[in-house]
Amino acid sequence: MSAFKYGVSLYSYTEDLGTVMTLEDAFDHVAGTGSTGIEILGETSIPTYPEPTTQWLDTWFALLDRYHLEPTNMAAWVDTRITIGRNMTVDEGTAQIALDLRLAHRLGFKFLRPKFGVIDGELTPDPIWEPAVERNLDLAHQLGIVILPEIHAPTPIRHPVTDAYIAFIERTGTKNFGLMIDTGIFQDRPLNKWGGGETDEIRKGALSFLNGIKVPVEHLVDVIKYVPFIQAKFHQIDENLHDHHIPWDRIVPMLKKLGYAGYLSSEYEGARDPWLSIEQVRRQHALIRKLETEYDAAHGGTVHA
Amino acid sequence: MLERSHIQSTGFHNIGPVGARTGFELRIRQPNYRSSRLSLIEGVDLVIDGVEYPAEQSRIRVGDRDYSHAEMAGETVARLYVGRFFTVIVPRPGGLAPGIHHVASSIRFRHPYFPPEFQPVFVRDARHATIIIP
Numbered sequence: 222m223s224a225f226k227y228g229v230s231l232y233s234y235t236e237d238l239g240t241v242m243t244l245e246d247a248f249d250h251v252a253g254t255g256s257t258g259i260e261i262l263g264e265t266s267i268p269t270y271p272e273p274t275t276q277w278l279d280t281w282f283a284l285l286d287r288y289h290l291e292p293t294n295m296a297a298w299v300d301t302r303i304t305i306g307r308n309m310t311v312d313e314g315t316a317q318i319a320l321d322l323r324l325a326h327r328l329g330f331k332f333l334r335p336k337f338g339v340i341d342g343e344l345t346p347d348p349i350w351e352p353a354v355e356r357n358l359d360l361a362h363q364l365g366i367v368i369l370p371e372i373h374a375p376t377p378i379r380h381p382v383t384d385a386y387i388a389f390i391e392r393t394g395t396k397n398f399g400l401m402i403d404t405g406i407f408q409d410r411p412l413n414k415w416g417g418g419e420t421d422e423i424r425k426g427a428l429s430f431l432n433g434i435k436v437p438v439e440h441l442v443d444v445i446k447y448v449p450f451i452q453a454k455f456h457q458i459d460e461n462l463h464d465h466h467i468p469w470d471r472i473v474p475m476l477k478k479l480g481y482a483g484y485l486s487s488e489y490e491g492a493r494d495p496w497l498s499i500e501q502v503r504r505q506h507a508l509i510r511k512l513e514t515e516y517d518a519a520h521g522g523t524v525h526a
Numbered sequence: 527m528l529e530r531s532h533i534q535s536t537g538f539h540n541i542g543p544v545g546a547r548t549g550f551e552l553r554i555r556q557p558n559y560r561s562s563r564l565s566l567i568e569g570v571d572l573v574i575d576g577v578e579y580p581a582e583q584s585r586i587r588v589g590d591r592d593y594s595h596a597e598m599a600g601e602t603v604a605r606l607y608v609g610r611f612f613t614v615i616v617p618r619p620g621g622l623a624p625g626i627h628h629v630a631s632s633i634r635f636r637h638p639y640f641p642p643e644f645q646p647v648f649v650r651d652a653r654h655a656t657i658i659i660p
Contacts (some may be wrong), residue, residue, distance in 0.1 A: 265559060337638075
């Protein structure tokens with residue numbers, strides 16, 4: 222029976238990193254969950270992005286070795302509306318993705334998530350995404366990296382944005398482009414607080430987003446063959462191991478049923494009190510591992526440690 | 527490491543010659559979760575003791591370089607990194623009086639991956655901070 226891989230995105234420790242947590246502290250917390258993978262945000266985690274110093278590279282590889290972690294996904298951005306008055310050209314978008322592919326490869330990553338600027342409230346990416354990615358497919362192939370745009374609320378699975386990504390995969394036949402599912406799309410209860418930077422303006426204008434878009438987990442069937450990596454977005458898990466927003470008790474069995482064997486990379490996006498994220502990530506791992514073990518036991522499979 | 531609040535205690539001081547101060551400076555921690563091209567920061571507005579200091583009249587220091595508001599808008603390469611602060615340089619003849627002030631900041635961040643109606647996003651902070659030397 223297939224088994225999940227467990228990882229953590231350093232996004233989980235936003236605000237702590239740089240105020241009360243060092244990069245090595247973060248490695249310790251990630252490894253302490255029993256994870257095998259670490260996900261970073263390139264321009265966040267690398268103090269001199271896009272060009273790491275030799276000293277930083279030495280530290281990076283020493284930490285990977287010491288904590289027995291493998292690099293999973295590197296998050297990157299294609300800031301299409303680069304100035305107030307001007308959007309990136311296809312050439313500029315192509316160069317940005319190429320830069321991040323090379324950097325990700327240098328650090329040992331297998332996946333690159335470029336976050337494209339959008340043109341509307343449905344998160345339709347700027348049209349440069351397609352030629353900019355297509356021009357990088359050969360490079361991604363050479364470097365052994367899969368480029369993964371994320372399917373992120375308020376965009377559901379069954380949506381023209383997702384359809385366009387799948388059409389691109391089918392048209393090019395590429396193995397170096399896929400979909401990343403952000404489990405925030407399954408959120409089915411409202412958020413009281415949004416860790417990603419809530420403001421009054423967003424709260425007033427995006428109630429549906431904060432309430433959750435409630436994508437049925439069954440829709441994973443449509444796309445799972447294009448999904449090699451999942452960001453396990455969550456916001457709050459209480460002391461009874463109960464997630465207040467994300468229905469893991471439905472997500473985990475569906476992923477198991479579909480034979481998903483990739484990473485679940487924690488992406489905590491809740492309250493940002495100092496150090497709170499450390500315990501929240503641990504609770505999520507305990508919860509998902511428990512559900513995976515229960516599924517395996519009920520289906521006569523291997524019980525994972 | 528920096529204070530958790532965006533507004534930093536250290537670095538809040540008057541500038542210019544003693545007895546003929548030209549203004550004051552304030553350090554603000556980069557509060558976004560990712561480093562930002564300077565062109566994505568559309569301005570930093572301050573309110574000190576109820577007096578507004580709009581972004582267009584201030585300069586921003588990142589590392590060793592000062593930028594005018596217009597220069598920031600066009601700077602697509604230099605970045606404001608996570609875990610670092612930037613300095614708002616505000617003209618005010620005479621500077622600020624020594625003592626405790628109420629300081630509020632609002633950063634206008636443009637996130638290209640946000641729907642256009644949420645650009646910019648205002649990231650705010652407010653606290654007391656102290657000027658020591660006239």
